[in-house]
Amino acid sequence: MEYKVLSCGIKMPMEGFGVFQVRDKAQCKESVLNAIRAGYRLIDTAASYTNEDAVGEAVREAIAEGICTREELFITSKMWVQDMQSYDMAKKAIDTSLQTMGLEYIDLYLLHQAMKDYFSAWRAMEDAYREGKLRAIGVSNFYPFVLTNFCETVAIKPMVNQIETHPYFTQEQALETMDYYGVVPEAWAPLGGGRYTPFTNEMLQEIAAAHGKTVGQVVLRWNVQRGVVVIPKSVHKERIEENFNIWDFQLSEEDMNKISSLDMGYQGTAVKHFDPDFVRMCTGRKIHD
């Protein structure tokens, strides 16, 4: 495992496990436990995934089983748009996430989207960070122009920006902007999120065969070699283990360039940030009373 050091000085593993759309609580808990048993230490959830409680349970069970300590884990969650309406609502949302997960602190907390009054929400996150409730704070889905304006305005710059990036959406400008502001990039949908087809791509299959690896491992490795943290999701134990086995090989510069050539730019297939209907859907979506 390799690590990134965030601007606040803490270490973040470069690979973690995501639980988006793992709505069944028992399945979520079992998947997180399988991930921790396989060696993952970073777990990525969100208030909007409605499985923070299952993640918390898995964390407690892993610690009770002696697999790892709390200090070795890096738990990430995210504030949903519904709570980004005022400083007070955001402050309450942070406490709700802590309570739901049953944790004394969260390692990384993110603003899930650049929507509603995210500046007020950020001020609540800055205060929770100063109080030690959040060890690091960051953002998600902040496109370069949004991130630039944000970094030029806030007191504490985000330590991480979690964005969609994989070989079909390489997001070079986003990475350059993050590098400029010392923000660590983290990839959601690093395997294409089930909407792209890396697994059947012949060029990726050839690179994988040459390294004795799978396409999934090659695609994840490509991102970490670009300096991007990856958080693949799977509910299958064997895939969870396979996806973690990316630390014993190196892609050549030629491999890296070939993989990057798959870039299709913004397709908006996963999350349509530039579509007013999508924004209305997010701003209207309630995840709790």
Ligand SMILES: NC(=O)c1ccc[n+]([C@@H]2O[C@H](COP(=O)([O-])OP(=O)(O)OC[C@H]3O[C@@H](n4cnc5c(N)ncnc54)[C@H](OP(=O)(O)O)[C@@H]3O)[C@@H](O)[C@H]2O)c1
């Ligand atoms: N910040 C945001 O707005 C945002 C948005 C989306 C996601 N995320 C985070 O990023 C994480 C990852 O993104 P994601 O879940 O959308 O997509 P992903 O990890 O790129 O892909 C997950 C899909 O790939 C399949 N899969 C996993 N490993 C595989 C393998 N080795 N071979 C073949 N198929 C495999 C999974 O199926 P099975 O489960 O059936 O194995 C699932 O359908 C999420 O879980 C979440 O934590 C954040």
